[in-house]
Amino acid sequence: MASHGQDYTIQAKTGERIYLSSPHMSDEGYEMQYVQEAFDTNWLAPLGRNVDEFEKELASKVGIRAAAALSSGTAAIHLALRAAGVGAGDIVLCSTLTFSATANPIIYQNAEPVFIDSDWETWNMSPDALQTAFEKYTQLGKKPKAVIVVHLYGLSADMDRIIEICQQYGAILIEDAAESLGTLYKGRYTGTLGDYGIFSFNGNKIITTSGGGMLVSNNEEKVEKARFWAAQSRDPARHYQHSELGFNYKISNVVAGIGRGQLKVLDQRVQKKREIFEYYTRELGHLDGVTMMPTNEWNEPNYWLSCLTLTGSIRPLDIMKALEEDNIESRPIWKPMHKQPFFERYDYIGTDVSENLFENGVCLPSDTKMSEGDLERVVNIIKQLWE
Incomplete structure (x- = not known):
């Protein structure tokens, strides 16, 4: 998809702001x-x-x-x-x-x-x-x-x-x-x-x-x-x-x-995004009702955003609100175009998989500047919802 909006507003909350995915200039300059x-x-x-x-x-x-x-x-x-x-x-x-x-x-x-x-x-x-x-x-x-x-x-x-x-x-x-x-x-x-x-x-x-x-x-x-x-x-x-x-x-x-x-640093960024996804998969993938976004044997993703879907009592808004309270940015999965007010008059072919993903999905913070401590902070907040 092409240009996507981003919220960089700093809100004074519990901890230092963790972004969904913010600009990251090279250390080498x-x-x-x-x-x-x-x-x-x-x-x-x-x-x-x-x-x-x-x-x-x-x-x-x-x-x-x-x-x-x-x-x-x-x-x-x-x-x-x-x-x-x-x-x-x-x-x-x-x-x-x-x-x-x-x-x-x-x-x-x-x-x-x-x-x-x-x-x-x-x-x-x-x-x-x-x-x-x-x-x-x-x-x-x-x-x-x-x-x-x-x-x-x-x-x-x-x-x-x-x-x-x-x-x-x-x-x-x-x-x-x-x-x-x-x-x-x-x-x-x-x-x-x-x-x-x-x-x-x-x-x-x-x-x-x-x-x-x-x-x-x-x-x-x-x-x-x-x-x-x-x-x-x-x-x-x-x-x-x-x-x-x-x-x-x-x-x-x-x-x-x-x-x-x-x-020049694209490969480094892909590697970091992969590490973030693997961390979330390891720490959250076993939770009841959590399914991480799919990967396939023929696909080597750049893992731009690490996403998951939920089934059960814990809902996407629960996760997003809990993270927001600790000054951490997340977002829903994209709302399908055929459900958008401007585009809903146009034809749609399918079985509502996209709607299901929108209703049950969460994009987790995937900023390449995140430290191990930042990742721990995110997953600990999410795990508390299951505890």
Whole structure:
């Protein structure tokens, strides 16, 4: 999913504030080296060496041919839809369990979203529900143009089946990997398996530029076109000339410098997120009614957020309130898009797995700056609810 909000308000409560997932600059100061270079050379605008190198370095890291650095993950999804040729009246099948930034660009293009349920095995788009949606709309003479699949909380969707279905119906596949930079699916990075992938560098992501995103694809021509659109579609003329609708979606050279530095510590951040998840699993996974978010043998998640679901008398709000009282941030699982007031008029295909996850799920603090003591503080508060 693309840009997600974050509460950084300090509230004076019992202990020092523990965040859900806050920005974490490198101890080595990599970011400042590149930012200083931007200042020293006076390249502060939405172009420059940092922008060019950030695109190349991220593309190299994930193993894809081309990348365009943009102002947000939402902008990347929007331009991916334009590159896919999605327009007025087109059907776009979209994961329902996500942040609204995944679905909003469908409306920007005057297309029609159809929301697809999750499955229990991945918490992500259900291939069975996706197949049903394609069959339904193909029979109606409205064959879907594109699919947006989300890799929720750093967990990979069941991509082999989803790719197979998209190929069967000739649909463009866009991966919203906003939360899953660094996640591997069968040895390949999420965001590189479909026709287009998007990453987010919002403040709460596994690496951040304070705000920003990236569109990636093996179709270099389409990525170059996206860069053109992102720069207000200014034609190569001496005067200002515009033959196509443009957007102000470029990223600054300063922000891109932060991204270059953050990319150097991505593997460290993934390792820390994994350790946090393993700690919670070890300490909480045995509690009655607790189920940790699923991992699969083909999936190497980045564990962006450690999440669990509950069955029994202890409810998500009990955990969130108990943590809040000790100045610790947590949050519910995403409320499905088909249950959102703005989107509820659109079609939904599924069996309410996503609603169940929303009603019973909790995202635990997963900040990479958390100490062992911070983790102990979190789990002790939660365990007290069972005692």
